[in-house]
Amino acid sequence: MKALTANRLSDGDVVFWSAGQWVERFADAHLFADDDPAGPEAEKAGKGQPTVVIDVYLIDLVESEGIWTPLSYRERIRALGPTNHLHHGKQAEGGAVIAALQQAHGASRSTGRVNLIKRTK
Amino acid sequence: MxxxxxxxxxxxxxxxxxxxxxxxxxxxxxxxxxxxxxxxxxxxxxxxxxxxxxxxxxxxxxxxxxxxxxxxxxxxxxxxxxxxxxxxxxxxxxxxxxxxxxxxxxxxxxVDMHAIQTSGNCIRNVTADPYAGATAEEVDDPRVWAEVLRQWSTFHPEFSFLPRKFKFAITASPKDRTAARVHDIGLVMRRGRDGALGFEVIVGGGMGRTPYVGPTIREFLPVDQLLSYVEAILRVYNRHGRRDNKYKARIKILVAALGTEEFTRQVDAEWAKIGAEINLPDAEVARIRAAFAIVDFETLPSRSETFEAAKAASPALARFARNNLKPHKRPGYAIVEISLKGIGETPGDATSDQMEVVADLGERYGHRDIRVTHEQNLVLPHVKLDDVPAVWAALRDAGIATPNINLVSDIIACPGLDYCALANARAISIAQLIADKFRDPDRAENVGELKIKISGCINACGHHHVGHIGILGVDKKGEEFYQLTLGGSGAEDASLGAMLGPALPYDRVAGAVDTLVEVYLRERQPGERFLDTFRRAGVAPFKEAVYADAH
Amino acid sequence: MPTLIEMIDGSARSVDDGFVFVADDQDLPEGDLILTLSRFQTEGEVLLSQGRRVGVKLLADQEVEALAYDLPRLSVVALDFPKFGDGRSYSNARLLRERYGFKGQVRAVGDVLREQAGFLLRVGFDAFEPADGSSANEWQAAALRYRHVFQRAADARAPVYLEREA
CATH class of the missing domain: 3.90.480.20 (Sulfite Reductase Hemoprotein; domain 2)
Known part of the structure; x- marks a missing residue:
């Protein structure tokens, strides 16, 4: 699966595409099947909004314990916030999807480690 | 100021x-x-x-x-x-x-602040010795010349679109706290045989993908010719530096490609054609110099009974004094370093509350003078020994009296993958995990001077090449791995670190640093810092311990 | 044809370009011409002897030293900005004015944006072909935005340290 992401021009906030709009929570992002032409179409539409968003791109997702999460660390950190300030960024809101993202194990990870986020602090 | x-x-x-x-x-x-x-x-x-x-x-x-x-x-x-x-x-x-x-x-x-030339392919903020004007080691106040360079470089019409960014460092002390030898231009002030002031000019040092310790291209440049000479260097660079590949565009690549001798010849040839009117008039240098002269130091005994009594009563203050106080040129004064490396905190971060505490202390006890070090700490350069107990207590209450300057937990770390769009791996949390291993201050003091520097990518904002222990974050198939180097130094004994071995996964880095420190403690001879032991003993015992541990 | 803005006595004016740039593979038109360096070196002599005014366009990687002995006969030197961030032509311009005392027009061509206007003026450019559609008024406002300058360059502006003495 894939999701479409960008940063909002006016404040830089990370946003995701959902039914023709940009939303702030990854949990609300529309998920595109890998071969769904709607993904690239949405990307094209997003790139056509240069006064709304910048850096529009699709990200790969991976399933982790029943919830789709961004595949790469970088994208998980964008969807959550910095790991050194757990009350900063989107993660501050909490909730099931945030918790799942924080504990996600990547499909490409070969070792048992790789929790993105330290669970204790 | x-x-x-x-x-x-x-x-x-x-x-x-x-x-x-x-x-x-x-x-x-x-x-x-x-x-x-x-x-x-x-x-x-x-x-x-x-x-x-x-x-x-x-x-x-x-x-x-x-x-x-x-x-x-x-x-x-x-x-x-x-x-x-x-x-x-x-x-x-x-x-x-x-x-x-x-x-x-x-x-x-x-408040006379701005963000001018903090990015882009222009001349960036000049690094100067954070102890300038306070240390007895210096032959002149390098801030005078840093300010000369600030004015000259601000909106420079010819040099605002260089092949790549350009960084100066300037120090006037034999002990280099600016990393001058790994800058695009490093200026080290000296006195000539006749007593005149001049600069040793080092060009083409740098970190990033292709690190170099810069060569000296002029042993002694008279101070009054600073601007014409740097203008010659910048012109040669602006015209001939590579622009086809951003990773080969820094001046260090040009210097290395031409060779030091040929680069120097080109600079000297250009310099010979530049008129002396480019140099700043003496009257303007004098105006700038006057602005940095502090005239109201008190005449004090070199020993403060108040301070001695307070230290005797408080082991914590005594520890702070051992590690965070540095000698001042005036009797009865000290340079106070404020560590922004609290155990478990983000290196270099300060809260607004903490900034205000430092501002108040600078106002009340510090001649309104505050410095930032390239090692991401703050300095109150002129504090009376009598006032140190009060300054320390206020810092302690604000959570910024960590007594670890130059110790193993005084770690440089770039923002890394937690913030930076360029990063491959986190740097901050690695610093936190290492600092936590050395939470015991007695152990940290026993280890002594040990500079750990962490970058989250090859751009090396965390100066990993010149860490006694350098740590570079890399991406391996989406996972964070860390490449360790040993034996780097950004100081007067500048050197680039040597690779320890294969990159380590995230959760093994702090343990590996702990192992390296244990090897040092085992191998060290009296008076040796970690760096000295490494330089004497070589990489083998360290490598063996870290990778033996892995199997 | 791109707009040409000239800076005359501190005032930006939109003007008709009296010169035509001719690429190496184009036939020579009538009138005053701006040539590439190589074409100037082979055909410049003839064109000048016909009484035409001639200019040369230097690419960013060509150096003004190549024109040193020809400059007194040139009316225009056009310096190219292949992209906004390529700063080599600033050095060429400054050397033309300061080292060679070139009195003709120094023209900025290529990816020329009004954000560069102040810098361009200071190193000795006096004519501009803006790529961002700037009007003469916009160019003028951008060029004169900064009331003071910190260092000497190829213009006559007094740096702040001289203003301070005054």
Whole structure:
């Protein structure tokens, strides 16, 4: 699966595409099947909004314990916030999807480690 | 300290007005992102992972309490109540909104601050010795010449679109606290045989993908010829530096490609054609010099009974004094280093509350003078020994009296993957995990001077090449791995670290550092720092211990 | 044809370009011409002897030293900005004015944006072909935005340290 992401021009906030709009929570992002032409179409539409968003791109997702999460660390950190300030960024809101993202194990990870986020602090 | 006059203030105000117009043109769509990006970068505004980042210039790492309070206020008003001091001695705000930046620049301008030339392929903020004007080691006050360079380089019409960014460091002490030998230009002040002041000129050092310790191209440049000589260097670079590959565009690549001798010949040939009128008139240098002279030092005994009694009563103060106080040129005074490396904290971060405490202390006890070090700490350069107990108590109450300057937990770390759009791996949390291993201050003091420097990518903002232990984050198939190097130094004995072995996964790095320290403690001879032991014993015992442990 | 803005006595004016740029593979038109360096070196002599005014366009990687002995006969030197961020032509311009005392027109061509206007003026450019559609008024406002300058360059502006003495 894939999701479409960008940063909002006016404040830089990370946003995701959902039914023709940009939303702030990854949990609300529309998920595109890998071969769904709607993904690239949405990307094209997003790139056509240069006064709304910048850096529009699709990200790969991976399933982790029943919830789709961004595949790469970088994208998980964008969807959550910095790991050194757990009350900063989107993660501050909490909730099931945030918790799942924080504990996600990547499909490409070969070792048992790789929790993105330290669970204790 | 140097005070901006109406002319300096007008430059800053003009810049803020220009940027306000550019932001409006971007938001309205008149400018595309491709056109706007270089303009915002010229004003220190980056897009990072979560928001915009604004990098505020702190010229040669020197600021007054009024400026520090303004930074605290901006942090509270426009960010999340904190800021991050960088290895370029600037301050970064990580949660900035584009639409707020024109107002922020206006607020900064009120206190003579700005974000001019904190990014882009121009001459960046000059690093100067953070102990300038306070240490007895120096042959002159390097801030005078840093200010000369600030003025000369600001909006330089010929050198604002160089092949790549360009960084100066300047020190006047034999003990180098500026990493001069790994800068594009390092200037080390000396006195000539006749007593005249001059600079040793080092060109083409650097870190990043291709690190070099820079060669000296002139042993002694008379101070009054500084600007014509650096203009010659910059012109040779602007014309001949590579522009086809950003990773080969720094001056270090040009110097290495031409060879030191040929590069020097080209600079000297250009210099011979540049008129002396480029050099700053003596009267202006004298005006700048006068601004840095502190005249109201008191005449004090070298020993403070108040301070001695307080140390005897408080082991914590005594520990702070051992590690964070440095000798001042005046009897009865000390240089106080404020560590922004609290155990478990983010290296270089200060909350707005903490900035205000430092501002108050600078106001009350420190001749209104505050410095930022390239190792991401703060300095109160002129504190009476009598006042140290009060300063320490206030720092302790604010959580910034960590007694670890130059120790193993005084770690440089770039923002890394937690913030930076370029990073491959996190740096901050690695620093936190290592610091936690050395939480016991007795153990940390026993280990002694040990400089750990961590970068989250090959651009080396965390100076890993010159760490006694350097740590470089790399991406291996989406996973964070860390390459360790040993034996680097950014000081007067500059050297580049040597690779320890294969990269380690995230959760093994702190343990590996612990192992390296244990090897050092086992192998060291009296008086040896970690770096000295490594240089004597070589990489083998360290490598064996870390990788034996792995199997 | 791109707009040409000239800076005359501190005032930006939109003017008709009296010169035509001719690429190496184009036939020579009548009138005053701007040539590439190589074409100037082979055909410049003839064109000048016909009484035409001639200019040369230097690319960013060509150096003014190549024109050193020809400059007194040239009316225009056009310096190219292949992209906004390529700063080599600033050095060429400054050397033309300061080292060679060139009195003809120094023209900025290529990816020339109004944000560069102040820098361009200071290193000795006096004519501009803006790529961003700037009007003469916009160019003028951008060029004169900064009331003071910190260092000497190829223009006559007094740096702040001289203003301070006054």
């Amino acid at each position: 140097y005070q901006y006059d109406t002319l300096d203030k007008a430059m800053v105000a003009d810049r803020a007005a220009e940027f306000r117009g550019q932001v409006a043109r971007r938001l309205s769509g008149e400018l595309t992102e491709d056109q706007f990006k270089p303009l915002r970068l010229m004003n220190g505004l980056y897009l990072q992972l979560h928001a915009y980042m604004l990098r505020v210039a702190i010229p040669y790492g020197s600021l007054n309490p009024t400026q520090m309070r303004k930074l605290a206020w901006i942090g509270r008003t426009y960010d999340k109540g904190y800021g991050h001091f960088t290895t370029r001695t600037n301050l970064q705000f990580h949660w900035i909104k584009l639409r707020d930046t024109p107002d922020i620049l206006d607020h900064l301008a009120e």
